[in-house]
Amino acid sequence: MDVELAKPFIKAAVSVISTMAFITPRAGKPFVKKNSVAQGDVTGLVGLTGEKNGSVSLSFSKACAVAIVKNMLGDDISDIMNDVKDAVGEITNMVSGQARAGLAEKGLVFQGSTPSVIMGDGHTISHMARTPIMAIPFETDHGGFTIEFCFE
């Protein structure tokens, strides 16, 4: 059942990032993570409650996050740190919203929390879960990002 939840998130991520940032991500082969630590330079994280409880994170490499911001804002970047934070938060929110709408069509209703954004080169964040965590790697022409799912 948990694998069913992943597809709408993949679709949403591809659609949101290609629409908003004109970057088309290519989904790689999903796998089960060794540990509960998400690693990246910028991470957007949302909590989900409803059918099941859990969290979903989008962790971007620095290059990928910056490329997204540049494509979204053009040359109008005033404070790169703040803009990256805003953009990743916004993208996470949109992906979460669109994916939840997709899940609701299948009768799986989730509420999403407001996203949090964590920044810092090579930072780690922990999903609180005892169950295995599913990760889906994405490639773009500007570096990669990973979506991770973790449900109770």
Next chain:
Amino acid sequence: MAMLDGFRDKDFLEQVTILNEIAASKDISNLPGLMDLFRRPVGDTSIDFMVVNALTAVLSGNEAKTVEGLASGNAGYRTLCIRVIGEYGFSSAGPMLTSLGENETDPDQLQEILSALSRIEAPDALPLFRKHSQSPDAFTSALCVEMLGRMGDTASAPALMALVEGNETDESYERCELTTWKAVEALAALGTEETLGFLVEKLHHKNPTVRRIITDTLVHTGEPSLPLLSRVFEQGDTDEKILAANLLGFIGHRKGADALVAGLDKGLAGDANVRYAVYEALGRIGTMKGLICLMDGLKETDELILMAVVAALELHVSPGVIKALTALLTKANEQSDRLARAVINSKAVRLFDALYEFEGAAAALIDALAESRDPEILEAFRDKLEEIGGDRAEEDLARLPRDVAAARKALAADDSRSMLALHRSILTDLGFEPLTGANGQEAFAFVEAGEPMELVITDMNMPIMDGMELVEKLRSTEGYENVPVIMVTTESEASQRNLAQKAGVTAFITKPFKPDALKAKILEVLGA
């Protein structure tokens, strides 16, 4: 049809009201009208969305009509019916949905069908699940594999085992596939002696994630895995014995404790590490037989094993345990000193609380405590003494050293409580303030918090983040490029030392070891 007559000419608010009423009443007579609106949308996103909702509501009240919809020529309507069937569990759709799935070539649509079939657990769909359990799409195959387990398809057991083994080849073992995860769970769900036996055999799977999933799954399976694990404990080599003892402890079933006690009686736990694991497991399970065994364990002379015994008894404080401990502690011999140190170093505050009543025992414990230089331990027992109160506690409090906080800090990571306690006591003896974590991640949190460490001691295998990863992270952290790292390994992990050395480990020590050996190693790496 009456409600939807002239719908397109009505204004927005009227349309909303009508659709809401239909969704609430689920009146099937509105179906033709709704289908017309679905096929030829009005063009307003919110109204069109409400039409879908109303249609879903009406269909949800009528199984026969929904199943009929599977034959519709309109792909959108067909998908809607498939989703309604899944959501509302319309099991009569099984045969038709299955035949639809057999002819479906579009992967997305196939996923919809399989997902609905999985939710109604349609028996007819079993061949379809079998077929697509080998699908190149990881999500589709994972879903099908999960279903094979849920539907108890023992005929698929060999295929499921092949999936787990396929993840062990030289090209594939570095990543745990979704299907492997689901195959392990499915094999456990099948629950036959053969499938559980296979999982027990694969406890040493090449991929660490798969290993962990198998371990968790067997623990979750509980009682049915007990006989198999007991057999491994009896017949396996040292490593297998330790692993089996750990799992029996986590399962926490009485029969597991019986098997461990029987094993001890038969002399199967001659190896110190095995004995250590057995005592830890017995503490987790806590049966009467196990407790008697633990009381015997109080005669152990190895400090580390004694700490495991004490930590196990700490979980089962009873008048019998306290009586026996009091007798041993008041003997004033080498063993009573060792025991007192074990109670203090493993921070067994509950045992301490109960033993303090007896003056002789209390005196032995306070002697050991007064020698401790570990601020955390001192604080824990100081709090306890303050809570106990009275003249004697006041006097004892005055005897304890104050302000022992050391300026030098050291980090220790181990998932065994007793090992951590041992590291604490060794590090404080050497004048370090020890910071400890039950896995790499907890330990690394101290580093991230900016605590400067002069030394790191870590176990190799730990849940969440293992020692190897911890070392890699440390080495890529500013200021930690050269901090000495000692890794604690077992004999059988020697093969992985090469990798660990590459990751940046400074020195190794093999379990079991005497506290003095680790002390010497620490001084060696610190160049003292």
